[in-house]
Amino acid sequence: xxxxxxxxxxxxxxxxxxxxxxxxxxxxxxxxxxxxxxxxxxxxxxxxxxxxxxxxxxxxxxxxxxxxxxxxxxxxxxxxxxxxxxxxxxxxxxxxxxxxxxxxxxxxxxxxxxxxxxxxxxxxxxxxxxxxxxxxxxxxxxxxxxxxxxxxxxxxxxxxxxxxxxxxxxxxxxxxxxxxxxxxxxxxxxxxxxxxxxxxxxxxxxxxxxxxxxxxxxxxxxxxxxxxxxxxxxxxxxxxxxxxxxxxxxxxxxxxxxxxxxxxxxxxxxxxxxxxxxxxxxxxxxxxxxxxxxxxxxxxxxxxxxxxxxxxxxxxxxxxxxxxxxxxxxxxxxxxxxxxxxxxxxxxxxxxxxxxxxxxxxxxxxxxxxxxxxxxxxxxxxxxxxxxxxxxxxxxxx
Ligand code: PLP
Numbered sequence: 096x097x098x099x100x101x102x103x104x105x106x107x108x109x110x111x112x113x114x115x116x117x118x119x120x121x122x123x124x125x126x127x128x129x130x131x132x133x134x135x136x137x138x139x140x141x142x143x144x145x146x147x148x149x150x151x152x153x154x155x156x157x158x159x160x161x162x163x164x165x166x167x168x169x170x171x172x173x174x175x176x177x178x179x180x181x182x183x184x185x186x187x188x189x190x191x192x193x194x195x196x197x198x199x200x201x202x203x204x205x206x207x208x209x210x211x212x213x214x215x216x217x218x219x220x221x222x223x224x225x226x227x228x229x230x231x232x233x234x235x236x237x238x239x240x241x242x243x244x245x246x247x248x249x250x251x252x253x254x255x256x257x258x259x260x261x262x263x264x265x266x267x268x269x270x271x272x273x274x275x276x277x278x279x280x281x282x283x284x285x286x287x288x289x290x291x292x293x294x295x296x297x298x299x300x301x302x303x304x305x306x307x308x309x310x311x312x313x314x315x316x317x318x319x320x321x322x323x324x325x326x327x328x329x330x331x332x333x334x335x336x337x338x339x340x341x342x343x344x345x346x347x348x349x350x351x352x353x354x355x356x357x358x359x360x361x362x363x364x365x366x367x368x369x370x371x372x373x374x375x376x377x378x379x380x381x382x383x384x385x386x387x388x389x390x391x392x393x394x395x396x397x398x399x400x401x402x403x404x405x406x407x408x409x410x411x412x413x414x415x416x417x418x419x420x421x422x423x424x425x426x427x428x429x430x431x432x433x434x435x436x437x438x439x440x441x442x443x444x445x446x447x448x449x450x451x452x453x454x455x456x457x458x459x460x461x462x463x464x465x466x467x468x469x470x471x472x473x474x475x476x477x478x479x480x481x482x483x484x485x486x487x488x489x490x491x492x493x
Contacts, residue, residue, distance in 0.1 A: 097426045097471035101403060101464030102250055102278060108313035108465065111358040115315050118350035125347045126338060135349045142356030149363045150307075150322060151286030158321045158339050159352050163277040163308030164197040166321035169343065170273040170304040171201045171244060173329030175211060178241035178271075180330070187236055189243040189270070191216040191224045192447035193251075198244055198275060199443070211241070220449050221396040222254035230264055237268035244272070247279035251431035251444040251460060252395030253404025255283060262294035266301030271327065273304040277319075281312045281362040282370070282401050287322050296324075303327035309351070313465060314358035318351035365465070373402040373463050376472060380405045380461055383476050388483050394445060394458060405461040406431060408450070412457050412486040415439040420482035421459075426475045431460035 098106070107115075118138055123131030125139045140154070147154040160166045171188070178185045188211050190202050205211035214232050217225045224245065233240070243265050248255045258274060265272035276285060287305055296302045303324040310316035323329060323342060335344030362369075377400075384391055384407055391407040409417060414430040421428055431442055441455035461475065 097474040099461045099463065099467070099471060099475060100427050100429045101467065102311070102460065102462035103429055104310045104316065105313055105464040106466050107310075107315055107354075108358050108361050110361055111314045111354040114357040115350045115354035118353045121349060125349055126336060135347075138349045138353050139347050142352045145356040146320065146359055149359045150305075151288045151290075152322045153288075153325060155340065156287070156322050156325055158323050158343050159347060160319045160321055160343060161317055162310065162319040163195075163275070163306050166306035166308070166319050167195075167197040167244075167273075167275055168201050169321050169332050170306060170323070170329065171198065171242065172205065172332055173342070174242040174271050174273065174304065174327070175205055175209065176330040177328040179209070181328075185239055185241050186210055187212045187214050187240045189214045189216060189229065189232055189240055191218055191245055191256075193218045193222055193249055193444040194244070194246050195250055195275060195277070198246070202244070212239075214240070218447050222249050222252045222394075222444065222448050223396060223399075224256050224261065226257060226260055226264070229261065233264055233268040233270065237270060240268070240270045242271045242273060244275065246275045248283060248401050248404075249395065249444060250278040251442060251458075252406045252448070253401035254396040255279075255399040255401065259290065259294055262290060262296065262302040266295040266297065269300040271300055271303045272296075273306070274302065276305050277308045277311055278401065280307050280359075281366070282373075282403060284366070287324075291324065298326045299324075299328045304329070309355035309358060312358050312362045314355035315351050318348060318355045320355070362465075369465060370402050373467070376463055376467060376469070377402055377405055380463075380472055380475075383472075384479065387476060387479050391483075394448070394450075403463040403467075405463075407459055408445070408454050408457045409459065409483055409486065410454075410457060411490065412483065413439065413489065414456055414458050416486040416489050417459050417482055420485055421475070421478055424474075424478040424482060426478050428475070429460045429462070431458055 121135045123135040125136040143154040216229050291302050305322040308319040331342045394406045441452045445455035
């Protein structure tokens, strides 16, 4: 069996699983004042410190959430509401076209329900944000912009965006910026304070928020975080006991938080070695696919690319047919695109990059991670020619 879908979720690291089970024995609520509560609180605060060190932010800037989707919702809805509350005319959101659905669906919801005006930024054929168009949009509409958001690295095609350049533009135009770093952490060096400083962020503008998700880097699932700068102005989505600066009320999940902190420490410790290893495996996978199926076409940026991402379109194939055939042979990959009510949808990312519907429905993403072995890749290479041949015979309309 070969698991090659780490971008969807990567296996829990043994040390992170251990941290989780150890913490399950704690009885206290981290908000309680007695010694049991304080023991749980200490675990959470230690985790906050570790994470702040790894991410280059202050411990108080870390807001624990249930995962990437919640962090993104908190950032986008929270920044938007704080902006229009101060000035109803500051209601525009700048958003690139190839974002994750957690972002797309949230900004579309804000458009439909709260009067947000969306300023879409196109991406080019490699999935790169059009920075010229972004600068023009900021020039034209800057003073009416509530927030800007961007994916640091595209989760489908692996293209890495010029985050510093975009953050500098946001700072220059005094616009708050949120970065979705869910697929970036562990693959791109991240230092929140340094990026803020280098790009001229001041107070509540420039880079102010960043989302991460634990299950993408080896913690137990169901936990994530938002780095919310201590200067950021955002409204909470969840009201209650006032935990975490009042930005995310609710009893803290000490075992999951502890697991995420250990996963982050392990990821950080092995970063250089893992990047080297994964880049080699990624390049091997790309050249092997090109050799086995010469018609297949690599998507995304070949150079500025996540070390764990391989995404190809297979002309004449439907991606879900390929996925099912590979699955039947024991190889788990992804189409990268959404499947709603059992009907495969073309990838909105590939459509935004200029692919037609057929092309955007013929992609397979292979994503690697900390547990990936060469043997798993060999299994995939052995299965691919037959799966491709059968998917091609089944055609693009099946
Ligand atoms: N953003 C990106 C880039 C992702 O890849 C994902 C997960 O697929 C998310 C956000 C959502 O994160 P979560 O699954 O933790 O809600």
